[in-house]
């Protein structure tokens with residue numbers, strides 16, 4: 001099934017296509033992955049497509065509206081069976097799934113088109129990142145899209161940078177990827193790959 005243009009990665013406009021490119025490489029059929037922030041379900045949908053019929057995806061969001069919208073999107077593509085949606089914070093992921101994940105995706109900030117006061121928060125994101133790094137399979141990635149521009153976003157950016165700096169090579173390979181010809185507070189990507 002073709003999911004274009006939802007997953008259009010022909011234009012590297014903003015961080016999401018970049019993350020999707022990486023996910024297409026690292027998440028394989030039969031794999032297991034987490035969307036830590038379902039929002040409108042675009043990353044969950046891609047992960048569900050990539051893990052195939054024998055894989056599994058877990059999707060988390062604290063907003064029922066986001067979980068319901070994601071469920072509808074998956075159902076429209078016939079992929080709902082592959083995904084466990086959890087209407088709870090990603091900081092609870094460790095108690096809900098086993099280690100061996102190919103990818104854990106965080107798209108921080110607020111739900112596009114939703115309530116902008118409901119944002120990811122440094123304390124809970126930090127707890128989830130610690131869990132995610134433990135749950136990764138060797139070679140698996142945590143992919144974060146960081147949004148410093150909104151109220152509260154700068155504090156979260158600092159937390160993410162501190163977390164990333166604590167990950168020691170060669171146990172983890174950590175990358176920061178931002179668009180050079182964009183404003184200083186433009187969103188950017190942090191990737192942490194667990195060493196093989």
Ligand SMILES: C[S@@+](CC[C@H](N)C(=O)[O-])C[C@H]1O[C@@H](n2cnc3c(N)ncnc32)[C@H](O)[C@@H]1O
Pocket residue numbers: 036037038039040041042043044060061062063066088089090091107108109110111112118119120121124125
């Ligand atoms: C930028 S949006 C995600 C966009 C989404 N990836 C997409 O494809 O549309 C961030 C989401 O994180 C959710 N969120 C905030 N705190 C959370 C938490 N502790 N655990 C899980 N989700 C959370 C918000 O409700 C919001 O829907």
